[in-house]
Amino acid sequence: MSSQGTGTNISRQEASDLLQKLIAESIQVQAMFVGRGGVTTAVRGTVSCPQDGLVLVSERRSPTDASLCFGLKDVSVFKYGDNRAFPGSSGITGTPQLSSALCFVYPDGAQVVLFEIEVRP
Secondary structure, X not given: XXXXXXXXXXXXXXXXXXXXHHHHXXXXXXXXXXXXXXXXXXXXXXXXXXXXXXXXXXXXXXXXXXXXEEEOOOOOEEEEEEHXXXXXXXXXXXXXXXXXXXXXXXXXXXXXXXXXXXXXX
16 A cells, blocks of 8 residues: 655644635645555546535536545545645646645545645746
């Protein structure tokens, strides 16, 4: 299973506050899911909460857009890191500038990470 990274452990309330900021400001994110057996997926979009306790990441331009939906109830560890936790991630031409990461770690080691995409002027 992958590492939990170099981010700082945060409380459930701090994670909730950061999620609310992503939602309220319609911040673009790159959502990554890493699960058992090396199952990995990535989805780009904005964050919403269609139901209490569920988080949805999707571009929401059409009903057929790719999306990632995950629950928060079973999360065992919440982590946060800014761009110091992943230096050099945006040094490659054509890749997004990442400014922060909010990570949700489940008891089985599965992780969902929301990378905040920084808008370039």
